[in-house]
Amino acid sequence: MSRDDRRAYLALAVLALPTMLIFLDITVLYLALPHLSADLGASGTQQLWITDSYAFLMAGSLITMGRIGDRFGRRRVLLWGAGTFGVASLLAAFAPSPELLIVARGVLGVAGAAILPSTLALITTLFRDSRRLSTAIALWTTAMMAGVAFGPVIGGVLISHLWWGAVFLIGLPVVGLLLATGPRLLPEVRGAGQDRLxxxxxxxxxxxxxxxxxxxxxxxxxxxxxxxxxxxxxxxxxxxxxxxxxxxxxxxLLDLRLLASPLVSGALLIGLLVAGVQSGTSLLAVQHLQLVEGLSPARAGLWLLPPAIALVIGMNLTPLLARRVHPARILAGGAVIALIGQLVLTRVPATGSTGVVVCGLCVAYLGVSPVGPLVNGLVLANVPPGRSASAASLPSTGGELGVALGIAAMGSIAMLVYRRELHVPPGVSAGPVQEGLVAAGSVAGGLPGPAALELLTAAREAFTASLTVVSAVNALICAAIAVLALKMLHTPYPSEHAARQDRRNS
The missing domain is CATH 4.10.860 (DNA Excision Repair, Uvrb; Chain A)
Known part of the structure; x- marks a missing residue:
């Protein structure tokens, strides 16, 4: 390996770390949410805002930040976003109120939007050879999905030994590394300067x-x-x-002509739906392990390692499988596997359900693992070269929006089911208890032993019912994803062999 190649792969590592951090910041909060809610007194609605204000503002800012990077320089915008991310992380870690935490999470989302498209654009500059570029994008996608998968694990370990604010401080070393090495390792890239924001x-x-x-x-x-x-x-x-x-x-700001191709629009829609299913499932499953099964954050994080490993393994096997099987069939087959995992989660009992939850997550994560590599490849392979920069931001935008929509929609469905299924014991005020399982635990702490046990049992059964209903909804969405993949992505996909044949003929 030449010196330039070593330098490029070192730069790739520097770019992969903040990419993983951005997506880790979405899921790392799952295990911290009950603790910070109890500490800050966050209501059920505030809890939803704390979790998904980050992803929604990131999704809304990605394309805008991509345009700003084209005009002012990708490296400059990347480093600005990293600095802002570090400052906002400090604000979130020491936030004294739910309102300030929501604001800090929103700033983190905007800063993440500045980082994400810049990393992918710089990778396409660092790796000119198509084979090495494909490898680099696969590693970038692996870092992204690893952040999603390992967020709850890291969050559980930190909360067990420190306090909930520590989950926001894990990004500071990554930000420091990027600010220290970025100016020397990363090239500055600007667009032609014709696009106006x-x-x-x-x-x-x-x-x-x-x-x-x-x-x-x-x-x-x-x-x-x-x-x-x-x-x-x-x-x-x-x-x-x-x-x-x-x-x-x-x-x-968004070139709608990019969506004219069924391959592009279909791939983006599948990416959005899968992100919504995965995020909604993860949020409820993680809370179930803690609040219903009573696992400590560290033990819950360890139980989430097998699903995370299944996701990473499946994602890295996808490029090998795609050499022999059409991506539409891979995505459809994966959706069917994810559907089976969701059906397993519909059978979760109210007690002794740790094994069922982990098994369902393993199957569901394995099913969705091909989406990251294939959606990015399908989008970038089916747009004109002159639109590749705009197209590169679309899968990330759709994925971020899908995560935020999944948390909001599935969280809202879960809250509705929880309130419908909750049977409050006589003599207990229903208002606070209906805010969620954390609030029910707080109310139970002030009740006599038998009344407290009755309330907690009712609240746990209602929360379990919400998990099973959301899993059933997600199973239907997985079935729709399988049909979409076969209907919209059925056209030929350019393999490496075909690409080599084209070069010979040209």
Whole structure:
């Protein structure tokens, strides 16, 4: 290996670490949520905002940050995002209130949006050879999915030995490494300078997402009231305005022509749906291990190692399998495997369910493991070269939006089922208990022994019912993903052999 190659792979390692950190910050909070909620007094709605404000603001800012990177330089935007990420991590770790923690998580999301597209754009600059570029992108995707998978494990270990704020401090060494080595290892890359950022499109994109999220959360909390319904209608109206504006602009924030190909749009839709299923399942399963099974954060994290390993193994086997099997069939088969895993989770009992939960997660994670490598490959292989920079941000945007939608939608469904199935013992105020299992535990702490046990048993059974219902919904989504993969991704996929044959003919 030449000196330039060693330098490129060293730079890849520096870029892979913040990529893993960005996605780790989504799931590392799962095990910390009960602890910080009890410490800060966060309500059920505030807990949802704490978990998914990060992912929603990242999803809404990814394309905008990609445009800014094109104009001002990818390395510059990457380093700015890393510095901001470090400062926001400190604010989140020592936040004295749920409101400040929500704000800090939002800033983390915007900073993450500055980092993510810059890493992939710099990788395409570091590796010009197509074979090495494919390997580098696979490693980048592995880092991304490893962050999602190992977040709960790392969070569990930290919470067991430190306090909940420690989960936000794990990014500081990575940020320091990137700021120290980035200026020397990473090249500066700028676009042609022709694209102009449209501020109105940026505002419209956020105006589309935020009212929709708030409306969904309020529907879960307060039911069908005028406020949430109006918010959802406003989000839909802003979405239509955004689409119409993009079609008129010479330099749109989102080039809608990229979505004209069924391969591109189908791959992005599958990526969004899988991200939603995986994030919603993980959130509830992790809380079930802690709040229902009573596992410590460290033990819950260790029990989550097998699903994480299954995900990483399946993801690294995907490129080998794709040389022999069409990606549409791989994705469809994986969706069927994930469906089986979700069906296992619908059989989770209220007590003694650790083995069932872990088994279901292993099967479900293995089923979704091909999505990361294949969706990125399908999108980048089926857009014109002149649009590759814009296309590179689309899978990440869809994935981030899918994670946030999954947490919001599945969390909202779980809350509705929990409240419907919860039977509050006589003499206990139903209001606080209906905020969630953490709140039920706090109320039970002030009750006599038999009444406390009755309340906790009822709350755990209601939470288990919410997990089984969400798993059933996710199973239906997995079936839809399998059909989508076979219907929309059935066209020929360019293999390496075909690419070599094309080069010989040219």
């Amino acid at each position: 449209d501020p109105a499109s940026v505002v419209l994109s956020l105006a589309t997402i935020l009212p929709a999220v708030w409306g969904l959360k309020e529907l879960a909390r307060a039911g069908w009231r005028p406020g949430p319904v109006v918010a959802l209608m406003l989000g839909a109206a802003f979405a239509l305005t955004f689409v119409r504006r993009q079609r008129r602009l010479r330099f749109p």
